[in-house]
Amino acid sequence: MEDILNKQFDQLQKAIDGIMDLKAKGQSSEEARTSATLMFVALKHANREVKQKIKAGRDKLHLEKNKVDLSRLQLQNLLYEVSHLKKEIIRCQKFKSRDTHLELLSEGDYADRLPNLPAAKEDMSSHKKHLHRLECELRLRKDLDKQYSALLNSKQELLQDNLSQTQRYISFAPALRTLLGATQPLHDALQLSLDVEWKLSAVVKYLPKPLYILFINLQSIQRISDDHTFASEVVGYESEAQMQDLLKEKRSASLQRLKAEDEMDESSKSTLDKALLPHPLHIRITIGAAGSNQLILLIRYFELIKCAAVWAQMNLAGNNGGDTNFVHNILRHLYANDLGNEIPIPGMQYELQNSNISAEECLAHLEAKDFGKPYCWLQGMCSIPTVNSSMVYNHELNLNKNTREIIARISSRWNSWLKLSQQIRGLMYKDVDLYTLKENIYPAGLSCSLVQWTVITLEEFHAQNSDVLKISSDDKGVTYSIYRAVIVRGSAKMECFIRVPSNYPLEIPLWILNVHWNGCHTSQNNSAIKMMEFWTNSLQPTQLEDNERILYAQLFRTIYSFDIFLETEGSIQSTIEYNKEKPYISAFAKRSRARPYKYFKKGSVYAFKQ
């Protein structure tokens, strides 16, 4: 451009110079002037072109400038964003989710509890898994919340209902009072003593609720059954109960302080003492008529473990000692799998955990203080819902029938144990008249005699190597007391080991026999002794008549079997010591050479058969 301009300037210069020359020469410059003027046109054109180019360049520059500005802005934005993200990262790093405090269940548990939820996939990252678990947890909690609110609602409804019912009852009161007043002369005329009963129950109303239910039930059963098989009464003072109520109020007011104190300056033993204090009122049930042997049940209620415990005592009319352990066995084995070795209240162990007491401690404490054990059947009588060892929930609602059944059961067990212990005492002091026993009607009688009946230890008993002991029914917490009896006839001696189970009469005493005569014969080496043992042990209580006693009947069977064993065995001995005295037809039968132990009675003919 510059070239063009310069060229044109040069040309113009030349043209002007030419004109100057021409002028100077005085020649006509007209022609030169026209051509020079035309050159101005070209110059003007070039000038315009220059101007145009400058404008284009400026425009371009402006465009570029704009671009630069835009990039700069973007850069600034990005920088800002970076700093923002950095901040975010730091915030994320500092972030702590609240769910870290949550105790989560395992994947499987959720799947169990929320079956309709899609199961977590295997290939999920741990985070996703965690999220899944959290989601499950949320659902679970929502469900529980829903349940909670539903329960709350129903509680509210029930409260409302209660309130309205109470109001209705209260509205009856004035009418009833006037009715009572109006019928007073009628009461007097009929000699009804309603007032007296109301007085009786003055102390009753201080009973804790479960015991109250129990007591009222017992009273009603007692009243409708005329025979006085049992009696119940409330033991304790009204004032003490009132006192405890007051104390409780006070304690709840200063609960926090007291707790702290407890932890501070008292040993755990005495807290247990304090915490497991029974209610000052308790119920005493006496089974058996006055004047005879009585079984006394003391039923106490414990606020802490929310259940009742029972302790049994004996009240022997003749004051003749004997084994008193069996009263506890009666209660322990009243129902199968109800040994009273756990607190049967649902959820109680968690509540105890909160106060740092273990269930075992509680039970040991109850035992040590002679408060007895919290059996499930007892809670049933008190209408306390229970959960037994196999986690079966039970809430007895038919209280009247249930209570009556339990009382009948206890008293029947009590009677059979009384009979048994009388028999054992009789055997120990040889105060037995075997000749009055039922099976002993035939004239010959018994030739053997019982010379000894002693208590031995379980170890001595287990020293007896017998197949019978290997056949152990599943252990149901049954314990045994063992006796050893010695029966003698001539030179022969028989040792009997008798195992009396603690759940008698569900199981009956087991006999193991050893004969010492020409060597030692046991059920291990002599089939005749084994048959004899079978014959004794096969006696079932159902075969007995009402006035018969199981131990006597078993002893009697054993003795006559021993007689028969000696007489049959004696018949083949070279020197005959025992002659046949029992009426049997053949001494041996079958390939097993069975002895005639079985007693048969047909009409007036008695005989022993195989």
Added chain:
Amino acid sequence: MKERDLKRAYNNVLAQAISSSHQYLFAGNLFGDIFVLRLKELDQSSEEPPGKLKLFPQGGHVDINCLAFHGNFLIVGAVGLIYGLLWNEKEETLGPKRSWEIKIPMQVDSVEVPDVNFIWLNHDTNTLFAGCGDGVIYQVSLEDGRIQREYRGHTDYVHSVVGNEAGQIFSGAEDGTVRIWSTTQQEATGLLEPYKNPKLLRPDWGKWIGAVAVNDDWLLCGGGPKASIYHLRSMECSRVFDFPGRVHVCDFVDDCVFIGGEHNHVQSYTLNGTLQANIPVEHTACYSTVWQPAPIKLMSIAGFSNKLHILKDFRFLDSKIELYGNIVGEEDKADAEDEDLNEEHLISQAA
């Protein structure tokens, strides 16, 4: 004691039999129960325990004194009668009803119904020989159930009866004698009295003969007296075995002599009298052995205990099979009867 435990503690198995198919073992006891064991279970080489037994109760009043198997029938010798039960091999069941029944006639002078103590079957002639509690051996035709003849002579009950192909019958009895009979002659053709032999007599244990066995040349017997073998032609006692207990079972097994009884071992002797195997058993007394060489070689020993003892090579104890407590479907029943057996009685007593 509950009935269940009582039966386990005092199970007395007097009889066993093997089915004609050689696949099933039957055992009967004094509680009137027949156990059936599938022999295949024992043949398995695997370690797993054999399957459970089946039980077919005949009623508590039936004493199962002896068992035999003929055709499709399990023959049961009880008290005063012999009856047959149909065995359905496919379904592995015993017929619930008796298919046939033979009554043992009461003797004029007797007061007791006689036990059927031992059955020997002659499969060739389809006849059954039953040694009974009245001391008589009855020969019964299995075709029509008729009693064909009676062998009289023993003065006390018969413990054991066997025969051989020559038509001779041998019987051992409580009276201490072994009598030899012929199916063609009225009176006994021979008489042995082991107790009169001072080498055999064990005075404290009596003179009874608990078991008799024969093979082609020899007669084996024992009981109160020691077990001994006699040569069949000369009738001379040629060997005495020192089995230390009373003898209730003896047999010739594979050229050996097998003896069991009231002792905690059963023993196997060679014919020369050397002790070959001494097998410990849990029975108070053994009352029955059955054995077969094929298709499953085994011997089963039963007695006064709740276990069958199985020997596979007749020399060493192979396994013990529990009877009660090892029965198909027993568990469910046990649970049901567990609860309060005596309770009803109690309550009624109280009321």
